[in-house]
Amino acid sequence: MSAYSIWILEYANVPDAPTSSLVYGQHNVGVEKLPYAYTLLRGNGMNILLDCGMNAASHGMEFVKRYNVSDWISPTQVLAEVGLTPEDITHCILTHAHFDHMGGLELFPNAKFYIQQHELESWVSAMAMERRFRWLMRATDTGDMIYAVQLAREGRMIGVPGDVDNLLPGIDVRLAKDTHTAGSQYVVIRNDQRAESEDVYIYTGDLIYRHENLHGGQPDDPEYLPVGYALGSQTNLVMASDEVMKGVGNDIRRVLIPHEGKMTTLYPSRVSKSGHYIVEVALRKDDTSRVA
Ligand SMILES: [Zn+2]
Numbered sequence: 001m002s003a004y005s006i007w008i009l010e011y012a013n014v015p016d017a018p019t020s021s022l023v024y025g026q027h028n029v030g031v032e033k034l035p036y037a038y039t040l041l042r043g044n045g046m047n048i049l050l051d052c053g054m055n056a057a058s059h060g061m062e063f064v065k066r067y068n069v070s071d072w073i074s075p076t077q078v079l080a081e082v083g084l085t086p087e088d089i090t091h092c093i094l095t096h097a098h099f100d101h102m103g104g105l106e107l108f109p110n111a112k113f114y115i116q117q118h119e120l121e122s123w124v125s126a127m128a129m130e131r132r133f134r135w136l137m138r139a140t141d142t143g144d145m146i147y148a149v150q151l152a153r154e155g156r157m158i159g160v161p162g163d164v165d166n167l168l169p170g171i172d173v174r175l176a177k178d179t180h181t182a183g184s185q186y187v188v189i190r191n192d193q194r195a196e197s198e199d200v201y202i203y204t205g206d207l208i209y210r211h212e213n214l215h216g217g218q219p220d221d222p223e224y225l226p227v228g229y230a231l232g233s234q235t236n237l238v239m240a241s242d243e244v245m246k247g248v249g250n251d252i253r254r255v256l257i258p259h260e261g262k263m264t265t266l267y268p269s270r271v272s273k274s275g276h277y278i279v280e281v282a283l284r285k286d287d288t289s290r291v292a
Pocket residue numbers: 098100101206259
C-alpha cells in the first residue's frame with residue numbers, strides 16, 4: 001500500500017545539452033534534449049517536493065541564458081496540473097544547490113527546506129574564493145545561497161548532518177560526498193513505510209542524468225558510466241551509482257531521475273497543454289490519478 005503518491009513534474013528543458021556533460025567520456029557526439037523536473041510526494045498530510053526548480057522569471061534569467069533553458073513554467077502552472085498551489089508545499093528536500101534544483105526557494109512560501117550541511121558550507125566557501133576559481137560556481141546562483149542562509153536564520157532551512165533515517169516519515173536521505181557536488185544527497189522513499197521495505201524508490205538528483213549512467217547502454221551487462229558534469233570524483237559517482245542500484249534491488253524503474261525523459265515510458269504519463277510531462281510513479285489508495 002503506497003504511503004505517498006509520487007509524480008515527476010517537468011518544468012523546463014534544454015534542447016541542446018552536450019551529451020558529454022551527461023555521460024562522462026562521450027565527447028564530440030553532439031547534443032540532446034535535457035528535461036528539467038522536480039518530484040512531488042503527497043501523503044501523511046504533507047506535500048513534499050524533491051528539489052524546487054528555478055525562478056526563470058527573475059534571478060534565474062542569468063542561467064536561462066548561460067544554459068539555454070527553454071519552455072520554463074512557474075510552479076503555479078506546474079502544480080495546477082496536479083491540483084495544488086505552491087502554498088500547499090509543506091516540505092522540500094534539496095539534493096544539491098545547483099540553480100535548477102534550488103533556484104525556486106522563494107516560490108514556496110510555506111515550505112521547510114532540507115539540505116546537507118556539507119553542501120551549504122561548501123558553497124559559502126566557494127563563494128568566498130578569489131575570482132580565478134569562479135568556474136566552481138558556474139551552476140550555482142549566489143542569490144540562492146544568500147536566500148538559503150536567510151531561510152536558515154528563519155528556521156526554514158535545515159542543514160542535515162549526513163545520513164538520516166525518517167527525515168520525514170518513511171523518507172531517508174543519504175549523503176553522497178564529493179560526487180556531483182561536495183554535499184549531494186539522494187532520497188530513499190520507503191513507500192510501504194517499513195524499515196525492511198519492499199517498496200523502495202530512490203530520487204537521485206544529479207548523481208544520475210540518464211539510464212546510460214547506470215548501465216552504459218548495456219542493460220544485460222551493465223557498466224556504470226558517471227555523469228559528465230561533476231565537481232567531485234568520478235570514482236565516488238560510480239560508487240554512489242552502485243549504492244542506488246543496491247537500494248532499489250537493481251530495479252532501474254525504481255530510480256527516479258529528474259533529468260531522464262525516459263521516465264515517461266516506465267509509468268503512466270501525460271503531456272500538459274504547455275507541453276510538459278507529468279509521470280505518475282505511485283498513487284495512494286485514496287488519491288486520484290492526475291494522468292488518466
Ligand atoms: Zn540538474
